[in-house]
Amino acid sequence: MKRLLIAAFASLAFTALADGENTSYSPNIGVTEISPTLQNTIIPVKFTSLAGGTERTIKAVDLVHPVGIPSGTQLYVFVDNKYEAFVMGTNEWAPLTTTSTSDPSLHTADIGQVAVAGTALWLVFPQAPAGTQKVYIYGEVVANPTSAITAGAKATPVSNLLCNPTDSAVAIGEKLSGITLAKGDKIIPIGATFAGEYVYSGSVWWHVNPNGTIDKENVTLPSIPANGGFWFVSKGGTGAINW
Amino acid sequence: MKKTIAALFAVAATAAFAGANDLLIMFSTPGVDKYADGTTVLDGESYALVWTPTEGAQETVLSVPLAKDGKCPPVLFVVDENDAPKYKDGTWGVFLLDSRDFAKDATGKTLAALDESGKPSVVNVKASVADGLAKSSGFASAVASKGVSAGEYDLEGANVPKPVVAGIKIVGANVIVTVKNTVPFVGYTLQAGDDVSNFAVPDGASTEAGSASNEINLVAPKKDGAQFFKVSTIK
Numbered sequence: 001m002k003r004l005l006i007a008a009f010a011s012l013a014f015t016a017l018a019d020g021e022n023t024s025y026s027p028n029i030g031v032t033e034i035s036p037t038l039q040n041t042i043i044p045v046k047f048t049s050l051a052g053g054t055e056r057t058i059k060a061v062d063l064v065h066p067v068g069i070p071s072g073t074q075l076y077v078f079v080d081n082k083y084e085a086f087v088m089g090t091n092e093w094a095p096l097t098t099t100s101t102s103d104p105s106l107h108t109a110d111i112g113q114v115a116v117a118g119t120a121l122w123l124v125f126p127q128a129p130a131g132t133q134k135v136y137i138y139g140e141v142v143a144n145p146t147s148a149i150t151a152g153a154k155a156t157p158v159s160n161l162l163c164n165p166t167d168s169a170v171a172i173g174e175k176l177s178g179i180t181l182a183k184g185d186k187i188i189p190i191g192a193t194f195a196g197e198y199v200y201s202g203s204v205w206w207h208v209n210p211n212g213t214i215d216k217e218n219v220t221l222p223s224i225p226a227n228g229g230f231w232f233v234s235k236g237g238t239g240a241i242n243w
Numbered sequence: 244m245k246k247t248i249a250a251l252f253a254v255a256a257t258a259a260f261a262g263a264n265d266l267l268i269m270f271s272t273p274g275v276d277k278y279a280d281g282t283t284v285l286d287g288e289s290y291a292l293v294w295t296p297t298e299g300a301q302e303t304v305l306s307v308p309l310a311k312d313g314k315c316p317p318v319l320f321v322v323d324e325n326d327a328p329k330y331k332d333g334t335w336g337v338f339l340l341d342s343r344d345f346a347k348d349a350t351g352k353t354l355a356a357l358d359e360s361g362k363p364s365v366v367n368v369k370a371s372v373a374d375g376l377a378k379s380s381g382f383a384s385a386v387a388s389k390g391v392s393a394g395e396y397d398l399e400g401a402n403v404p405k406p407v408v409a410g411i412k413i414v415g416a417n418v419i420v421t422v423k424n425t426v427p428f429v430g431y432t433l434q435a436g437d438d439v440s441n442f443a444v445p446d447g448a449s450t451e452a453g454s455a456s457n458e459i460n461l462v463a464p465k466k467d468g469a470q471f472f473k474v475s476t477i478k
Binding site: 100 | 265267269304305306307309316317318319320321322323325326381382384386
């Protein structure tokens with residue numbers, strides 16, 4: 001019997017397989033390095049959880065790796081029209097307790113708070129980085145990234161903090177085919193190169209200055225830079241941006 | 244004695260757009276934070292976000308009863324954009340409150356900063372905030388760089404409870420009077436007189452700060468013959 005066993009193991013010796021021939025692959029994993037220079041930085045949610053599954057989510061504290069992030073840095077997830085906040089302690093994110101004029105009851109963020117792919121987070125340093133600051137985000141690469149809009153209404157608009165999860169600038173106006181727009185919807189790009197906001201008139205987009213005056217009617221929406229953030233304030237607009 | 248409270252911080256505001264036009268103020272202290280009487284802040288004491296308008300009375304907008312181990316852990320105050328119109332032309336500040344439950348006065352009202360609904364409010368504040376946050380939206384940091392102290396209190400109009408003599412004894416050449424029902428930010432001394440119609444603070448009489456939880460002892464020289472005493476607060 002001993003000889004038979006040896007023969008059986010010999011038959012299991014591995015031979016190199018050509019790619020594609022009975023080869024299995026893990027999902028694609030991504031690590032992105034962001035080099036912020038400002039005190040407040042947009043973090044794109046362009047990955048989902050390494051645990052897999054069908055939900056396009058990842059725990060916010062898992063997305064942003066603690067390494068190199070100074071103590072006191074805050075991480076803000078915008079969900080259900082309010083912020084869930086975390087603060088960096090000693091190499092570990094901790095939930096912040098929040099009180100708001102709209103809801104004075106104390107609320108502590110859930111350490112398991114997820115961020116949905118296609119949305120964006122705020123990272124706020126104790127002060128603007130003095131030297132080179134690196135922020136690493138990582139997770140499972142999202143195939144066919146989208147940014148879903150949570151719809152609001154005229155009287156009760158809903159703000160959506162979204163991102164361009166791709167690695168190239170995108171003309172946002174070319175990506176709205178999946179959205180049914182409503183009059184009053186707004187797109188507010190985030191970044192020093194932008195000013196004011198874009199408001200949907202019902203047929204065209206207007207650019208409105210920061211002081212609320214109308215700059216121009218019937219404008220072309222700007223490009224959102226790679227990994228850049230923007231607000232979509234819905235007054236009825238619904239759907240998703242397909243990047 | 245008129246005393247005032249000052250805000251705890253000078254804020255370096257940021258300029259970025261926060262989103263939804265909310266104002267988000269993160270606050271914390273490294274400790275040790277103290278009440279006006281120098282004692283360490285108790286667990287559960289409140290820190291309050293206070294609005295000081297250019298004209299008008301201060302308003303306690305939000306408060307968090309989160310003091311722990313003598314300091315305030317990181318907390319986030321959020322002023323919703325829909326409430327922003329109420330807060331123009333003024334500054335924000337964060338105050339350490341003193342909401343200890345002191346002995347009540349004759350009306351049953353505590354001196355410490357609890358309003359009718361039992362929520363902490365700023366104690367007798369009349370001073371304007373020297374350095375405050377004028378930002379109306381965005382992220383702001385109000386993190387204190389060192390332990391903070393509750394400002395002194397403006398006692399004008401405050402109902403200081405009547406002190407109660409708990410005991411009296413003679414030790415050597417002195418009379419020692421034990422007093423309860425005192426409050427820590429008020430000073431106390433003994434007045435003495437040969438009769439009940441004429442009191443004054445005698446030479447050698449001690450002065451002591453009140454205590455939130457303990458009795459205090461006041462000392463005055465003993466004279467021969469009859470002597471009358473009463474405890475008085477010092478202003």
